[in-house]
Amino acid sequence: xxxxxxxxxxxxxxxxxxxxxxxxxxxxxxxxxxxxxxxxxxxxxxxxxxxxxxxxxxxxxxxxxxxxxxxxxxxxxxxxxxxxxxxxxxxxxxxxxxxxxxxx
Amino acid sequence: xxxxxxxxxxxxxxxxxxxxxxxxxxxxxxxxxxxxxxxxxxxxxxxxxxxxxxxxxxxxxxxxxxxxxxxxxxxxxxxxxxxxxxxxxxxxxxxxxxxxxxxxxxxxxxxxxxxxxxxxxxxxxxxxxxxxxxxxxxxxxxxxxxxxxxxxxxxxxxxxxxxxxxxxxxxxxxxxxxxxxxxxxxxxxxxxxxxxxxxxxxxxxxxxxxxxxxxxxxxxxxxxxxxxxxxxxxxxxxxxxxxxxxxxxxxxxxxxxxxxxxxxxxxxxxxxxxxxxxxxxxxxxxxxxxxxxxxxxxxxxxxxxxxxxxxxxxxxxxxxxxxxxxxxxxxxxxxxxxxxxxxxxxxxxxxxxxxxxxxxxxxxxxxxxxxxxxxxxxxxxxxxxxxxxxxxxxxxxxxxxxxx
Ligand SMILES: Cc1cc2nc3c(=O)[nH]c(=O)nc-3n(C[C@H](O)[C@H](O)[C@H](O)COP(=O)(O)OP(=O)(O)OC[C@H]3O[C@@H](n4cnc5c(N)ncnc54)[C@H](O)[C@@H]3O)c2cc1C
Ligand code: FES
Numbered sequence: 001x002x003x004x005x006x007x008x009x010x011x012x013x014x015x016x017x018x019x020x021x022x023x024x025x026x027x028x029x030x031x032x033x034x035x036x037x038x039x040x041x042x043x044x045x046x047x048x049x050x051x052x053x054x055x056x057x058x059x060x061x062x063x064x065x066x067x068x069x070x071x072x073x074x075x076x077x078x079x080x081x082x083x084x085x086x087x088x089x090x091x092x093x094x095x096x097x098x099x100x101x102x103x104x
Numbered sequence: 105x106x107x108x109x110x111x112x113x114x115x116x117x118x119x120x121x122x123x124x125x126x127x128x129x130x131x132x133x134x135x136x137x138x139x140x141x142x143x144x145x146x147x148x149x150x151x152x153x154x155x156x157x158x159x160x161x162x163x164x165x166x167x168x169x170x171x172x173x174x175x176x177x178x179x180x181x182x183x184x185x186x187x188x189x190x191x192x193x194x195x196x197x198x199x200x201x202x203x204x205x206x207x208x209x210x211x212x213x214x215x216x217x218x219x220x221x222x223x224x225x226x227x228x229x230x231x232x233x234x235x236x237x238x239x240x241x242x243x244x245x246x247x248x249x250x251x252x253x254x255x256x257x258x259x260x261x262x263x264x265x266x267x268x269x270x271x272x273x274x275x276x277x278x279x280x281x282x283x284x285x286x287x288x289x290x291x292x293x294x295x296x297x298x299x300x301x302x303x304x305x306x307x308x309x310x311x312x313x314x315x316x317x318x319x320x321x322x323x324x325x326x327x328x329x330x331x332x333x334x335x336x337x338x339x340x341x342x343x344x345x346x347x348x349x350x351x352x353x354x355x356x357x358x359x360x361x362x363x364x365x366x367x368x369x370x371x372x373x374x375x376x377x378x379x380x381x382x383x384x385x386x387x388x389x390x391x392x393x394x395x396x397x398x399x400x401x402x403x404x405x406x407x408x409x410x411x412x413x414x415x416x417x418x419x420x421x422x423x424x425x426x427x428x429x430x431x432x433x434x435x436x437x438x439x440x441x442x443x444x445x446x447x448x449x450x451x452x453x454x455x456x457x458x459x460x461x462x463x464x465x466x467x468x469x470x471x472x473x474x475x476x477x478x479x480x481x482x483x484x485x486x487x488x489x490x491x492x493x494x495x496x497x498x499x500x501x502x503x504x505x506x507x508x
Contacts, residue, residue, distance in 0.1 A: 030166055039398070041147060045425055045432055045475045067475065074476045074504065 002091040006033045009101040018091040025049040025086035028097075035099035042087035047071040049086040052098035058082060061089055076102045105411055107133040108203035111192050113182045113349070115139030117147065117397055118378030119208035120164050121404035127173045129412040135174060136200060138192070140181040141231060144170075149397060151235040152259040153427050156242060156267070162232060185353045187371045204411055207361055207369075207376040208404070211343035211395065216251065220313030223321040226337040229256055241336045244268030249324045249334040251310050253280030255426045257340030258297065262428045264338075265302045272303040272332055274310055274324070284424075286439060286458050289470045292451040296429045313337060343395060345380045358382055360393040365417035367407050375410075377403035386419045387467070387485070388438045396424045421485045423478070434478035437468030437485045446496040449474060457481075459496045466491050477503055 001017040004027050018027030028036040028049075040046035044067055053061065061084070064072070068088050072079050077100035086097070110126060112119045115137050123137050139145065146162035154160055170177050180194040185205065192200045213228035215221050227238045238260075242248065246269045250257045253275030264271045273280070279290040294304050309327040313334075316322045324332040345360045355369045356362045360382030367375050367383060378400040382393040402420035410416065423436045431454055442460035449456030457477040460468040466489050469481035480503045484491065491506055 030169075032169060032172065039401070040425065041149065041397075043425065043427070043432070045434055045478070047475070047479055067473075070474075070476045071479070074479045 002027075002093045002095070004091060004095045004097060006036075006097045006099055008035060008099050020091055022091045023087050024051065024089040024091055024095065024097060027091055028086065028099075033099070035103065036086055037103045038087060040087075044068060044071065044085060044088060047075050047085065048103040050075040050077060050100055050103060051084055051086045051089075052080055052082040052100065053084050053089075054082060054096050054098070057092075057095055060092060064088075075100070076104050105133075105204070106130060109134040109201055110136070110204045110206065110411070111200050111202040112137045112206045112208055113185075113192065114208040114210055114346075114378075114380075115141065115145040115177065116208060116210045116378065116400065117145070117164070118210070118400035118404045119206070120145035121401045122206050122208060122377065122408055123170075123175045124165075124173065125405045125408035126412065127175070129408050131408070131412050132174075133203075134176070136176040136178050137170075138178045138180060138182050138194065138200075142179060143232060144177075146232060147397070148230070151232065152229055152256045153263065155232075155235050156239050156260070156263040182349060185349055185374075187353050187355075187374065190373060203373065205374045206407060207349065207374065207380060208378050208400075209346035209349065209380045211345045211379040213339065214342045214344050216310060216339055216341055218310055218312050220315060220321065221339075223313055223315040223337075224319050225321045225335065226313060226339065228339045229260065230343070238336070238338065242267050242269055245270065247333050247335045248272070248338065249274065249332050249336070250338045250340060251324070252340035252342070253277075253294075253304065253306070254340050254342065255281060255284075255424075257338065258293065258428050259426060260338050260340065261297060261302050261304075262300075265297075265300055269336075271301075272305065273297070274305045274308050274326065274332075276307070276309045278307045280304065280306065284439070285433075285435065285470055286442070286445055286460060288445065288447060288451070288458050289433065289472065292456070292472065293428055293431065293433065296431060296454070300429055343379065345382075345393065347380060358391070362391070366410050366415040367403055367418055368410075368415070375407045377407055383418065385422070385438070386417075387422055389441055392438070394422055396422065398423045419486075421482050423482055431472050432475065434471045434475060435468065436471075436478055436482045437466075439468035439470070442467055444493050446493050448477075448496065448501070459493070461493050464492060465489075480504060480506070 005015045007013045016031040037048035183195045213230040248264045248269045312325045314323040361376035439460040444461040446459045455473045457471040471477040
């Protein structure tokens with residue numbers, strides 16, 4: 001299990017246990033964390049699982065591929081340096097995720 | 105309505121989402137979800153995709169979710185509804201009183217009215233059980249004939265080919281996916297299937313299936329006399345909506361429960377959503393019934409909002425996706441009745457979008473491996489866009505900068 005903390009735009013935070021091998025998106029959806037819609041169920045085609053990762057964690061994560069990059073250009077909330085698609089991120093111990101204000 | 109009793113019939117994508125959204129919108133009365141399939145509500149799209157490669161978790165939510173939200177999952181089938189008494193009766197005889205009833209009964213796979221359609225190893229694909237039986241038979245060297253060149257048929261063909269099966273698709277119309285995509289997109293995808301070794305026979309009708317002494321399918325006979333050897337046949341020839349509950353309850357149907365703009369049937373206490381509902385859409389010129397996750401989810405959200413707040417017309421933009429041969433096809437809007445198309449990108453490179461216009465108005469966009477086009481076009485179609493075919497055809501056109 002990996003502990004992942006999801007912080008909402010209003011400042012509230014939830015920490016949940018996510019099985020290793022699961023995605024950060026799955027971890028949110030299965031635990032009822034708000035704000036990660038994941039309309040396409042992890043297919044990397046909808047960009048409604050957009051999240052912000054703090055800088056310290058970005059180095060540990062897999063790089064952004066072309067498809068993810070294209071989707072990050074059209075997210076509903078602004079793209080920032082820490083922007084990622086949660087369905088493309090493996091659960092890792094201690095990750096802190098900031099959930100954007102809107103996904104649509 | 106904040107309290108009271110709501111019964112949701114059918115624990116598929118739409119039924120699950122209706123329950124979840126009702127709670128999110130503050131409904132705190134009794135909420136029951138009647139599930140005929142003996143599983144937690146699950147997603148079907150992977151059944152013709154990744155699930156054919158190996159086990160993956162399909163459940164939409166873990167069991168704890170339903171406990172946590174106070175959603176009573178009832179295993180069983182609703183056998184009848186009595187709109188006067190406002191009760192739904194299960195096949196066990198148990199009767200469930202309701203103040204609001206949501207029909208989310210989905211659809212079942214159609215079979216073919218030709219001789220031999222009941223032979224063993226002739227499969228349809230709707231449930232996790234169907235997918236499991238089919239998966240066991242898909243091995244390298246297996247001769248697979250897919251009947252129907254729609255999304256599900258072509259997805260299965262793509263997977264079967266990848267697993268080393270000798271794969272043939274038979275489609276009665278001159279184009280694959282003809283009801284839902286333009287010839288440009290259809291032709292491009294068919295070419296990709298063919299280049300990977302799948303035979304795609306267009307404009308050919310299946311006349312019969314022939315079996316061996318053990319009742320297993322052996323051959324598929326076509327209308328031109330051709331016989332295809334087959335170890336496995338997969339029928340992807342469409343669905344029939346589950347509307348039998350309407351008959352005794354006197355609810356109007358027409359290939360689906362008929363509902364108004366707010367997704368309500370002729371009985372003000374009964375709604376219908378998802379694959380089983382035919383509704384008036386702002387995005388089509390006639391009543392439509394859609395079979396997609398988007399439609400199930402958005403209609404569920406909508407009904408939850410209507411029940412907990414003010415009834416409003418349902419206007420969500422329809423969208424859909426399909427994975428074939430490593431390509432991601434996405435469709436926004438409804439192209440039916442379009443009279444002009446503009447192609448952007450290069451089909452030969454497997455990255456393009458087709459913009460469809462009806463009387464000069466953008467009505468749909470089909471994208472292959474261009475997900476950003478899909479997302480922006482959905483936003484455009486949600487409003488009123490002034491985008492013209494000439495704008496799109498311009499070499500410097502950039503959808504990201506299009507006015508909304
Ligand atoms: C193989 C396959 C692949 C697909 N791929 C895609 C895709 O890539 N993208 C996409 O957008 N869509 C796809 N779809 C379509 C999508 O899955 C459906 O549109 C969606 O499941 C519809 O949800 P629903 O809740 O309306 O119906 P369903 O999911 O069919 O659920 C209805 C449920 O109600 C139950 N039920 C029926 N009658 C009763 C009764 N009287 N009492 C109790 N329960 C009852 C049924 O058993 C069923 O469990 C696919 C479908 C299939 C089969
Ligand atoms: S869930 Fe759709 S892109 Fe991540």
